[in-house]
Amino acid sequence: MPSSLTILMPVYxxxxxxxxxxxxxxxxxxxxxxxxxxxxxxxxxxGTRELLTGRTWPENVTLLxxxxxxxxxxxxxxxxxxxxxxxxAILDADLEYRAADLGPLLEPLLxxxxxxxxxxxxxxxxxxxxxxxxxxxxxxxxxxxxIYNCWISDVMTCHKAxxxxxxxxxxxxxxxxxxxxxxxxxxxxxxxxxxxxxxxxKARSREExxxxxALDGLRVLRTLVRCRAD
Numbered sequence: 001m002p003s004s005l006t007i008l009m010p011v012y013x014x015x016x017x018x019x020x021x022x023x024x025x026x027x028x029x030x031x032x033x034x035x036x037x038x039x040x041x042x043x044x045x046x047g048t049r050e051l052l053t054g055r056t057w058p059e060n061v062t063l064l065x066x067x068x069x070x071x072x073x074x075x076x077x078x079x080x081x082x083x084x085x086x087x088x089a090i091l092d093a094d095l096e097y098r099a100a101d102l103g104p105l106l107e108p109l110l111x112x113x114x115x116x117x118x119x120x121x122x123x124x125x126x127x128x129x130x131x132x133x134x135x136x137x138x139x140x141x142x143x144x145x146x147i148y149n150c151w152i153s154d155v156m157t158c159h160k161a162x163x164x165x166x167x168x169x170x171x172x173x174x175x176x177x178x179x180x181x182x183x184x185x186x187x188x189x190x191x192x193x194x195x196x197x198x199x200x201x202k203a204r205s206r207e208e209x210x211x212x213x214a215l216d217g218l219r220v221l222r223t224l225v226r227c228r229a230d
Contacts, residue, residue: 003110005032006085006164007099010075012042014093015051021093026058028099031106032087038062038079043069073172073179080168089161097158101199105161108195115166116192118152118184119159119199133203140220144181147224148188152196156180156220159199162187177216178223185227 007025011018025037041049043066052063062082066075076090087109089102101119108114123134141155160183170186172179187194 003032003087003106004034004036004085005030005102005106006036006038006079006083006088007102008038008040008076008079008083008088008090009093010040010042010072010079010090011044011048011052011093012069012072012075013044013046013048015044015046015048017095018048018051018093021091021095022061024095024099025091026061028102030099030103031110032085034060034085036060036062036084038064038082040064040066040075040079042066042071042075071174071176071179073174073176073182076179077172080164083164083167085164087161088164088167090158092158096202098200101159102161104197104199105159108197109161109163114193114195116160116162116187117195117197118154118161119157120152120154120196121157121201122198136217140181140217140224143221143224144184147228148185150188150194152184152194154196155184157199160184166190166192174223176219178219181220181223182227185224189227189230 009025037060039052039061041052057063064078064082080088087106089105091097091099105117105119108117137156141153144155145151170183172182172186174182184194
């Protein structure tokens with residue numbers, strides 16, 4: 001069943017990759033009739049904002065600007081308010097993920113086999129820059145499974161897709177990277193099951209701009225517990 005898709009792309013200091021990420025989002029072959037790309041510049045200071053505002057974009061590109069850096073979660077919440085597609089999905093601007101991988105995520109939604117689909121990473125050698133990065137992801141995913149009595153393999157994946165109506169109903173509150181587990185937690189609390197499909201992933205190093213730290217892992221756990229108690 002063909003449909004319309006909104007791709008939500010938070011952007012913060014991604015000058016070296018954002019143009020290629022935008023091209024990828026706009027040209028990747030996807031099983032939808034139409035797509036909207038919502039770019040949310042989250043207070044970039046490296047020239048990304050000037051690059052984005054200095055160009056004329058196609059009609060299906062919506063550019064939104066935060067006056068300061070508010071976090072990935074805040075950017076996604078801003079983007080959702082402007083989504084026009086029947087379905088919405090997340091795509092980062094750092095090229096760790098490929099837009100083409102959204103296709104397999106959309107297929108179970110379009111066929112009616114699932115209401116929520118996450119892309120799951122294989123964690124092969126090119127997909128991780130350190131042992132502790134992988135173990136941290138596995139630890140918070142296991143915590144999700146224990147707290148919510150579910151079985152998923154990658155709670156922190158960027159690739160998450162569902163109907164825009166469902167996405168908006170989640171009442172998301174997290175401002176930073178803890179938005180990822182909050183989306184999963186809210187979905188599970190709503191009684192939805194998460195369908196997973198394999199995706200490709202190429203992790204950046206810290207030198208290339210990777211921002212997650214051990215403190216983020218603690219924030220993830222706090223978010224999982226908070227959402228369970230709500």
